[in-house]
Amino acid sequence: MRLLVLLLLLAVEAVWAHAGMQLHGTDDFSTAEQQKLKVWLEQSFNATNQVLGPYPFLTEVYLSRRTASEPVPWAYTQRMDKQQVFFQVDSSFDLTEFQQDWTAAHEFSHLALPLLDREDLWFAEGFASFMQYQVLKQQQQLAEAPAFWYQQKLQPLAPLLTASTLPFITQLKLWLKQRNYKAAYWGSALFFIEADQVLIRQGSSLPQLIQKYQRQNRLTDQNLNQLTNSLDALLDTPVFAPLLLKYQQQTSQQLWRQHPVYFVSIDKAAE
Ligand SMILES: [Zn+2]
Numbered sequence: 001m002r003l004l005v006l007l008l009l010l011a012v013e014a015v016w017a018h019a020g021m022q023l024h025g026t027d028d029f030s031t032a033e034q035q036k037l038k039v040w041l042e043q044s045f046n047a048t049n050q051v052l053g054p055y056p057f058l059t060e061v062y063l064s065r066r067t068a069s070e071p072v073p074w075a076y077t078q079r080m081d082k083q084q085v086f087f088q089v090d091s092s093f094d095l096t097e098f099q100q101d102w103t104a105a106h107e108f109s110h111l112a113l114p115l116l117d118r119e120d121l122w123f124a125e126g127f128a129s130f131m132q133y134q135v136l137k138q139q140q141q142l143a144e145a146p147a148f149w150y151q152q153k154l155q156p157l158a159p160l161l162t163a164s165t166l167p168f169i170t171q172l173k174l175w176l177k178q179r180n181y182k183a184a185y186w187g188s189a190l191f192f193i194e195a196d197q198v199l200i201r202q203g204s205s206l207p208q209l210i211q212k213y214q215r216q217n218r219l220t221d222q223n224l225n226q227l228t229n230s231l232d233a234l235l236d237t238p239v240f241a242p243l244l245l246k247y248q249q250q251t252s253q254q255l256w257r258q259h260p261v262y263f264v265s266i267d268k269a270a271e
Helices: 002-016 031-052 095-100 103-110 118-138 146-163 168-177 181-201 206-215 224-233 240-249 252-270
Strands: 020-024 058-065 074-079 083-089
Touching: 020 031, 031 058, 031 095, 031 103, 031 118, 031 206, 074 103, 083 103, 103 118, 118 146, 118 168, 118 181, 118 206, 146 181, 146 252, 168 181, 168 240, 168 252, 181 206, 181 240, 181 252, 206 224, 224 240
Parallel strands: 020 058, 058 083
Antiparallel strands: 074 083
């Protein structure tokens, strides 16, 4: 019995030995800057892992210096054989300004899902856009609930969402092609707002489901179809396949018209 426990512990160790975050490129920064950047990244990474993880792999973070009008002017993930996140930072900004910035929360959230095919970029970006505010909330960096921020992002897009008569996912892909990233990312976030609502009604939530997913299929799935099948397999009632079908069939106009009710109810709750 004792041997079995030991073997189990060793197996768990082996799986998680590569978890955590590794920082690269700090040599270009002063000791004080390094300390500030490390605190910012560790807080964001830990909050992301509390919301969506822990991640079953090592996250490699690369820093480079840039002068800009914001603390993190550019960032992206690269997932070939490693799980990498690249940040360009202007280290003249204060720690508080880094902590309030959404970029790290967004990029670390991307890693919760496997790298998807290029045509399914809308799904990856909608997910990270939805999650960035869940992570900032976990870090206690939000004065308002995430729902308030979703509304802030979506309200300016209302005319576009109402005007579109294309099936929603077709429209999202078109916006990406046209480089209308705000419309594509926050339009896609509607999918995850709805998925989270459905899961909450089932007694769970999107972050809780993604936490389970890290322990199950995160390292084996390789495309959107496998991902949504795995997520649905973790649930008593499938959510993702029916929701994908709905967003493939209904127009942005139809889907958006169902959402104002949701936003009005938030306004009422906030009063
Ligand atoms: Zn992104």
